Amino acid sequence: MAQRGSYAKGVAKREEILERALEVIAREGYRGASVKELAEAVGLSQAGLLHYFDSKEELFTEILRKRDEVDSRQFGPMPEVAEATHLRSGFVGIIRHNAEVPGLVQLFSRMAVDAADPQHPAHRYFLDRGDSLRETFVEALRELQRRGELTDVVDAGVLARIFQAVADGMQLQWMQDPSIDMAGTVSALFDALDPRNRKDPDE
Amino acid sequence: MAQRGSYAKGVAKREEILERALEVIAREGYRGASVKELAEAVGLSQAGLLHYFDSKEELFTEILRKRDEVDSRQFGPMPEVAEATHLRSGFVGIIRHNAEVPGLVQLFSRMAVDAADPQHPAHRYFLDRGDSLRETFVEALRELQRRGELTDVVDAGVLARIFQAVADGMQLQWMQDPSIDMAGTVSALFDALDPRNRKDPDE
DNA sequence: GTCTATACTCGGATAGAC
DNA sequence: GTCTATCCGAGTATAGAC
Known part of the structure; x- marks a missing residue:
């Protein structure tokens, strides 16, 4: 199951499910949602939904993946954001967008904690995502340094980690107090x- | 219960339990531990442990409080760390210490996510803790700014938020990859x- | 492919004996 | 004050009908 190779099972439907799940969670929030809740919101029974995924954890991991995919479409593929000139506005824009989808922020943070366990399906996801995020950043940050703007x-590399940490950490603060x-x-x-x-002022 | 007023119920024992819990979690880690697990580790039955706390959530919230209390004893009371000169070394020292107690880092992060719900017993804890942390920071940071060191x-105030976010965010990264x-x-x-x-080099 | 029904596990809470 | 025993709810996973 869940393998895209050979003759995958309802790949299209699967994608559709993920997109709907994304909307629902973004709109209605995520409070440690159960598979059943999500299933009904998506118009399936619990068993029906789990037909497409091996387990709850895998399901939610895939939701995060789908989110990245959607975001990178909306905010231009990473390579574009990676351009030094647009790094700041692109990054800040994504964060501004995140403030519109509290459910996804919660899902992400929750999963980040759970995925600390190397056995968790999302463990690799977070490692890879972090790597690729920082890779993108490092390139752009170096350019900014060359230009004397940073x-x-x-x-x-360290600055990239710091930016990542600030973004993640601000999400935690914001979840406690959405007014920030x-x-x-x-x-x-x-x-x-x-x-x-x-x-100095006398430039 | 849990009220220290009037004639509290085994306050001393309660404190002892919290301290032991702290040691156990620090040493053996925290993987979404159940009350029962913690109870046995502390030398009580589940029911015995819950005799001292209203609920699981309250119990773990109190553990976090106790941790702050212990830490502030070990690293000097916050007022001392608040001194501009020692802010950096104090803060970095605490973080270095945290890397020795992965279970507590996990507990903290997990609770931070769960406590996003305003109904959660730890909600207020995190709000208050954040406030007081930043208050301490702001004072010291201002002094550093005056001295021209920052x-x-x-x-x-914004810088204080940033430092808090970086610390929290780095914990998330570190949980995924403890080698950082x-x-x-x-x-x-x-x-x-x-x-x-x-x-410029020609100072 | 999707549903209903069910099995099973886990965990928190509570009653009541000692 | 602490334990044993039990209850109950939630939630995932699976079997099997359609």
């Missing part, structure tokens, strides 16, 4: 790390 | 935000 006191400005705070970090903002 | 491009250097990365952020590191 501090070069710290290695770009996730995107604005991350944006401020770019300012704080821009050496040009610190030249 | 960028003043961004408001100290949480403390070192946070430390690097201090460097990156220090304007003195950016003066």
Whole structure:
């Protein structure tokens, strides 16, 4: 099951399910939802939904994957965001968008914790996602450093980790108190790390 | 119950239980532990343990509180860490210490997600803890800004949020991959935000 | 392919004996 | 104050009919 190779089982339907699940969770939130709840929201019985996935954990992992896929379509493929000039606006834009879909933020954070267990289906997902995110970042950050728009006191790889951590950490704060400005705070970090903002007034 | 007022029920024992729980979780890790598991590890039956707490959620919330209490004893009371000069070393020290107690990091992160629900007993805990952490930080950060050791491009309150987010976010990354250097990365952020590191070589 | 029905497990809570 | 025993609900997974 779940294998796309050979003659996969209802791949199209599967994708459709994931997209619907995504909408539902984004709109109605995620509170440790059970398979049954999600199934009904998607218009299937619990058993019917699990027909397409091996387990609950796999199901939710696939939802996260689908989300990345959808996002990267909407916000332009990563390569584009990767361009140094658009890194900041692209990143901040995604975060601003996330503030519109609290359910997905919760799902992501919850899974991130559960997936700490190397046995969890989402474990590899998070590792790979982190790697690729930082890869994209490092490239763009290096370019910014070359241009003198970003501090070069710290290695770009470390800065990439920091940006990732800030984004994830701000989500935690925001879940407790949705009134805070996730995107604005991350944006401020770019300012704080821009050496040009610190030249003496008599430039 | 759980009220310290009037004639509390075995307050001493309660505290002892929390301290033991802390040790056990720190040492043996936390994998969404059940009350029963924890109870046995602490030398009680499930019912025996729940005699001291209203519910599982309340129990684990209290464990987090106890942890803060213990930590603040070990690392000097917050007021001391709050001193600008020691902010960085104090903060980084705590993070380094956290890397020695993975179970507590997991418990904290897990609870942070669950407590997004305003009904959760730990909801207030996280709000208050965040407030007080940032309060402490803001004071010290302002002093650093005055001394010219920290960028003043961004408001100290925002910087405080950023530091909190980085610490929390690095924990998530570290749970996935314990080989990364949480403390070192946070430390690097201090460097990156220090304007003195950016003066021209011909100072 | 999808449903209904059910089996099974786990975990939290509670009653009641000692 | 602590235990044993039990209850109950939730939730996943699976069997089997249609």
